[in-house]
Amino acid sequence: MDRYLEAYAVMSNWRASHQFPLNTFKINLRERARRIDEHAFVAQRLKRAPSIIAKLSRFPNMRLTQMQDIGGCRAVLSTLHDVTLLRDALKSSRIKHRLVNEKDYITTPKEDGYRGIHLVYRYVSDRKETYNNHSVEIQIRTNLQHAWATAVETVGTLIGQGLKADQGEKVWLDFFALVSAAFAIREGVNGPREFDELRTILREMERELHVIDRLTAFQRVMKAAIADPDRRLAAYFLMVLDARNEEVNVLSYASDEFDQATAEYKRVEEAAKPGVDAVLVVADSAHALRVAYPNYFGDTSLFIAELRNIIADIDQYD
Structure with a gap:
């Protein structure tokens, strides 16, 4: 000690x-x-x-x-x-x-x-x-x-997982990786060809994880x-x-x-x-x-x- x-x-x-x-x-x-x-x-x-x-x-x-x-x-x-x-x-x-x-x-x-x-x-x-x-x-x-980055840290705090350090449940890590890809398209970093597919996947994941409800309540x-x-x-x-x-x-x-x-x-x-x-x-x-x-x-x-x-x-x- x-x-x-x-x-x-x-x-x-x-x-x-x-x-x-x-x-x-x-x-x-x-x-x-x-x-x-x-x-x-x-x-x-x-x-x-x-x-x-x-x-x-x-x-x-x-x-x-x-x-x-x-x-x-x-x-x-x-x-x-x-x-x-x-x-x-x-x-x-x-x-x-x-x-x-x-x-x-x-x-x-x-x-x-x-x-x-x-x-x-x-x-x-x-x-x-x-x-x-x-x-x-x-x-x-x-x-x-x-x-x-703010949302990653906030959700990590809420669920008690080190998402910021790439640690935690795979479903959460995958969700934020996909959101980042969608954000990049919106900012013009990547082309828009995959945006509709990303949107469909993220809609389903958000319903499963209740991300918006959790963040809004917090x-x-x-x-x-x-x-x-x-x-x-x-x-x-x-x-x-x-x-x-x-x-x-x-x-x-x-x-x-x-x-x-x-x-x-x-x-x-x-x-x-x-x-x-x-x-x-x-x-x-x-x-x-x-x-x-x-x-x-x-x-x-x-x-x-x-x-x-x-x-x-x-x-x-x-």
């Missing part, structure tokens, strides 16, 4: 050390994203301990220092064209930080249907050498890709409690999702309270209560949290609307 606590402390400290370089990347990402799409939103997060531990378990030879997504920034834009423009703008910029990995999951989606662009940078600075070589992962998605009952009534000066937000009690608590911290925020983050994670999930993020406002992390609030409105359109009668929507 002592070894576990010691290892957990090392992991927590290493994770917390990513906050400074993460802030640097987020500022640059937000500026560039909003030049391209004024409606773009950007947020950042430190990877959850259960996700770190699960990843190390899946890859036994991986060291903590080799993990590239402990610190992550996410930009969500309106269109695929905007996503491409932002990726190209980041890659052509003259920043000192080194691009060490790039994954185009739009051209070549993951087997589970995940789509998006991932860019991994190594932080490089002459002034803050302490953080040199820390990795930061940038994710770029469209609103529809983000809606899909969205309706979720309650959000914001601990700090004055959030104008908040820099960090700790979101704690309690799926069993159908509520999310959001604690906010000022820019000089990062140590306090990480200590509470660690406390919640160490408690490891069933059905409780937490993440420490930086967003422009409490409202932006709902946009950047809708799965914590049960907000799957866009996914539900798009799925309804896909499975509706052909002659009504074609």
